Amino acid sequence: KQEVTQIPAALSVPEGENLVLNCSFTDSAIYNLQWFRQDPGKGLTSLLLIQSSQREQTSGRLNASLDKSSGRSTLYIAASQPGDSATYLCAVENNDMRFGAGTRLTVKP
């Protein structure tokens, strides 16, 4: 059974810092891995999707990497801003989509 773990559960940083969020999964047989952002009381917004054949994806200040063999992914956020404050979820997809519990990020002005 696929298990997805995200570390840390919560993170607080001052504005301008670069930061890394971690995601690990137990079964490397995945189609893709996706990082989402969730604001309080809202749905999920897709940030980056990495296909199983890819190693990384970039969008603006965000960069996500995937190492299938070790069951790990990282989301790198450069020059963090208060508007980046949200919960970040990673999800792996095989026959269904399995989510981690998320990392709650607070960026202080």
Add this chain to the structure above:
Amino acid sequence: DAGVTQSPTHLIKTRGQQVTLRCSPKSGHDTVSWYQQALGQGPQFIFQYYEEEERQRGNFPDRFSGHQFPNYSSELNVNALLLGDSALYLCASSRGPDQPQHFGDGTRLSIL
């Protein structure tokens, strides 16, 4: 271009009652998936509908059932509600079963 829309936004029910949640997919999408997200947890997959049939199902009891209509919209029904069913219910749609999913803002269900 409207995204995924869910109704109602919030709902309060009591134990033992039944509830129906609704989802309209993003334009051009034909596949709908439902998730349950308990407070402080990641979403858990309930089931997916494609071509008006349940294509896949997660580890949820038969009290959870669904339907997809010819216009691709979908309903999630939960019978005999339990306190533990309190959660945010998310709907996601996609252009086919294995394509990237777009999420709605969810329905917050509270059971008293």
